[in-house]
C-alpha cells in the first residue's frame with residue numbers, strides 16, 4: 053500500500069521539473085493528484101506518464117496568479133476527489149536581470165505567479181481542508197541570497213504564506229532548493245543573468 057493511498061493532492065507547476073516529479077511521486081504512492089499548469093502539452097505528457105501509477109492524475113490547465121484561478125483549482129480538486137489533503141505550490145517563473153534592467157512586465161509576472169498564485173491557493177486550500185492538511189511551498193535559496201528580482205519574490209514565498217492553519221491540524225513548510233538541472237535552471241542560466249552578475 054502506497055504512503056499516500058486515499059489522499060488527494062494539488063500540485064502546481066506539474067508539467068515540468070520539480071512539479072512533475074512531485075506529481076508522479078505522489079501518484080506512484082497511491083495519491084489522487086490534481087496537476088495544475090499553464091502548459092497544456094506538458095500536462096498531456098504527464099497524464100501519459102502517470103497512467104501506470106497506483107494513484108491517479110487529473111490535469112487542470114490554468115494560469116495561476118489570481119484569486120479566481122487559485123480558488124477554481126482547489127474547487128476542481130475537491131470536485132474530482134471529494135476533498136483535499138495536500139497543496140504543493142511548485143509553479144514558479146524566473147526572470148533574472150540586474151535591477152536596472154528589470155521590466156515592469158517581468159516584475160508583475162514574477163509576483164503574480166510566485167507570490168500571488170501561492171497565496172490564493174493557500175487561502176483556498178485552508179478553506180477546503182477538512183480537519184487538517186499539509187501545504188508545501190517551493191521557494192528558493194535565492195530568497196536568501198539570490199539576484200534582486202528573484203530574491204524579491206522568493207523571500208515572501210518562503211516566509212509569507214498564511215499561517216492561520218496553525219492549531220487546526222494544518223502543517224506548512226517551505227523548501228529552498230539550490231539551482232538544479234531542470235528547465236527553470238536552464239532558463240536561469242541565460243546570458244542576461246550572467247551579464248548582470250558580472251556587472252556587479
Ligand SMILES: NC(=O)c1ccc[n+]([C@@H]2O[C@H](COP(=O)([O-])OP(=O)(O)OC[C@H]3O[C@@H](n4cnc5c(N)ncnc54)[C@H](O)[C@@H]3O)[C@@H](O)[C@H]2O)c1
Pocket residue numbers: 064065066067068069070071088089090091094114115116117142143144145146165190191192193194228229230231232233234235236237
Ligand atoms: N530549478 C532550480 O534550480 C530551482 C532553484 C530554486 C528554486 N526553484 C523553484 O522551484 C520551482 C520549480 O522549479 P523548476 O525548475 O521545476 O521549474 P520549471 O520551469 O521546470 O517548472 C515550472 C512550471 O511552472 C509552470 N508555470 C509557470 N507559470 C505558471 C502559471 N502562471 N500557472 C501555472 N503554471 C505555471 C510552467 O509551465 C512549468 O511547468 C519554481 O518555483 C522555481 O522558482 C527552482
